[in-house]
Amino acid sequence: MPRPNDLRYRATTAFQRHVANPLMRRLPFHTLLETTGRVSGLPRRTPLGGKRVGDTFWLVSEFGERSQYVRNIKADPRVRVRIAGRWHTGTAHLLPDDDPVARLRTLPRANSTAVRALGTQLLTVRVDLDG
Template sequence: MTARNGPTGVLRLLFRAPVWIYRAGLGGLLGHRFLLLTHIGRVSGQPRQTVLEVADRDPGTGEVTIASGFGGGAQWLRNITAQPRVRFQIGRTRVEAVAELLPPEESGRRLAAYADRYPRTAAALVRGLGHTPDGAADYRAIGADRDNGIPLVVLRPL
């Protein structure tokens, strides 16, 4: 498995299992920490789906922040960069939105805030890309690195 290409084989099947949970109408079982993102394939033009962890939510605006755990080369990230109009579902709630890749500094700031709220999860996430963070400054640097780090995206409801 590489950060650029994502998981393959059995590991890919395991990562796809939450999509099946949503498709079965059981997305509520995953709580509010995960969402189903529906986006358009940049080459095929066909709808694609992936389940991602919610890094942050703004109850006032409905905006949701998500992280690319497989780095800048994740297929969903490349797809939303080409076609930012998306739909996401948290539990049973479906929302039409526009996806916006956060500027590097803001991405870094939000990743550091996420690490402060969920230190174990954040550490596991960045270790998966080969990073060994030591404090908020490292998380800010990893979040700001679009190629080898963990870029963050905000989903803005329409």
């Protein structure tokens, strides 16, 4: 019998992949994270929530290392982030020692609430933006 966390993961990722993400990618001012596909080498764009603080962009992955974009970051940490309609290049860092629940309290509320409610393996990600 599947575990509840597995069911939540499969249901959430299916909804995101087939419904939410295609719609969010089209919104010109929604935040996107662009990674390089670890197998294909193609750009992969993921809508997400987070916050820019100076030259750093913070986010929390709801499924940690199970998230495809986190797996892509592990293979190649060079990323781009679209913030308020403008693209920025940077280097992503996975921070397993950071407290993701505390980090979510510093990020936009709507996204943080969804990540906390649906997530099973929270992981903080910091993107150091280039100049």
